[in-house]
Amino acid sequence: MLTSPHATAGEGARATRDRLLDSAERLFAQHGLAATSVREITAEAGANLAAVNYHFGGKHQLYVESFRRRLGVLREQRIATITETLRRTRGARALETLLRAFAESFLDPLLVAEGGRCLMRMIQREMLDPELPEGMFEGELVGPVRASLAEAVLAIEPDLPADHVRRAVESFIAQLLHLARTLDRAGAARSETAAHIEHIVRFSAAGFRACAHPPGRRARTRRDRG
């Protein structure tokens, strides 16, 4: 009702469809798929109850669509951060710089307090109760980003065993996800968050370097305070 009742056909349709996606994203993030009713979504979007089935064919497909809309850009954004940082970073502290840049990029959607907060919650939910088509989440976001980050770390620290790096990337991301959960519940002060990121970077950089040959002695890559 904010715009003219119908506008031109195509334009009006797009508006309703997008308003549904926006409301759905917010509500699905807040309460989950099962606990969000179509009536809630359409009411918040200022649309008719039947609009969801008309535009998307059902509640579940609206859920998938509201997810798909974000997955691609999030993936490209994160990978771009990685390759960009890798391109212009050299020196003994390159690993820390890379991890810091990725961490900030990773948590950025959460800090802007805008619609970004939603996506992070949707991701956490999807990790617990997968509702997306098989492999969509892993294939379109998690897998590529993980691979890109591991590759970048290996470019910086070529002496580390690839297997160790892959696991360390998991450890690093696990901490970021955990911090994201914490921030999501109690939106901490910006400075406090920066300190937390700095901790994760230092903690993880040491962890990345903590292994040269898996079984026996510790890493001694001479890059350790060169």
Added chain:
Amino acid sequence: MLTSPHATAGEGARATRDRLLDSAERLFAQHGLAATSVREITAEAGANLAAVNYHFGGKHQLYVESFRRRLGVLREQRIATITETLRRTRGARALETLLRAFAESFLDPLLVAEGGRCLMRMIQREMLDPELPEGMFEGELVGPVRASLAEAVLAIEPDLPADHVRRAVESFIAQLLHLARTLDRAGAARSETAAHIEHIVRFSAAGFRACAHPPGRRARTRRDRG
């Protein structure tokens, strides 16, 4: 119907109540509070639909009760692992030993494949959508365990700044939670899991030691390959 229809009054009642708790725990863990119906629970427990309201006063209180039943023993079990390991461990690798013991204790409920798997999922859910009374989860499990582990690490590595240790404990637990999620979805082979635990221990031990004085130079506690 497995036992005699009623048995003695007290005994029969206890049986139904406990069967409800068991089924509720499993189903709440699998699908969440909202997505689990009272009818499902009572059907699986072989009880009447009204039994939930009779014994617990409602669905939500059954949820809380099925949680409370486990929180205390889990907390004591984890703290006991910490203090016990701390008591009988000395030497340069004491930190690794402590972390390994805690990690195995932490993931143990997941590996037994019995009812333990449930609790882990319930915890992950509770971290996303808190349904328990305010502070119950944090106060009865998370807080005490976190404090106990931080204290133990400080006893082993007294030179580390307490602030850093507290954050590092978070980082360590974040990795365990992440691994728990992974194991929960795709129950990996036992050996694969052991290797993953070993990685987390080494990664985290390095992270714990990665800081002597927060801003400037790295930790050099001389314990690093003494």
Added chain:
DNA sequence: TTGACTCCCATACGATCGTTTCATACGATT
């Protein structure tokens, strides 16, 4: 035997859910 109490059952109630149906209004096309 009676009454009180505990536990369980079958059933019903009101609410809410996702989805479907049918009717209408508008712009574009012929």
Added chain:
DNA sequence: AATCGTATGAAACGATCGTATGGGAGTCAA
């Protein structure tokens, strides 16, 4: 002007939800 496809609206459908109700079976004390 007549027609068609698109977008929306109001209303209803059948299903399922959590909870409430009333009664029956069992035990125990008086």
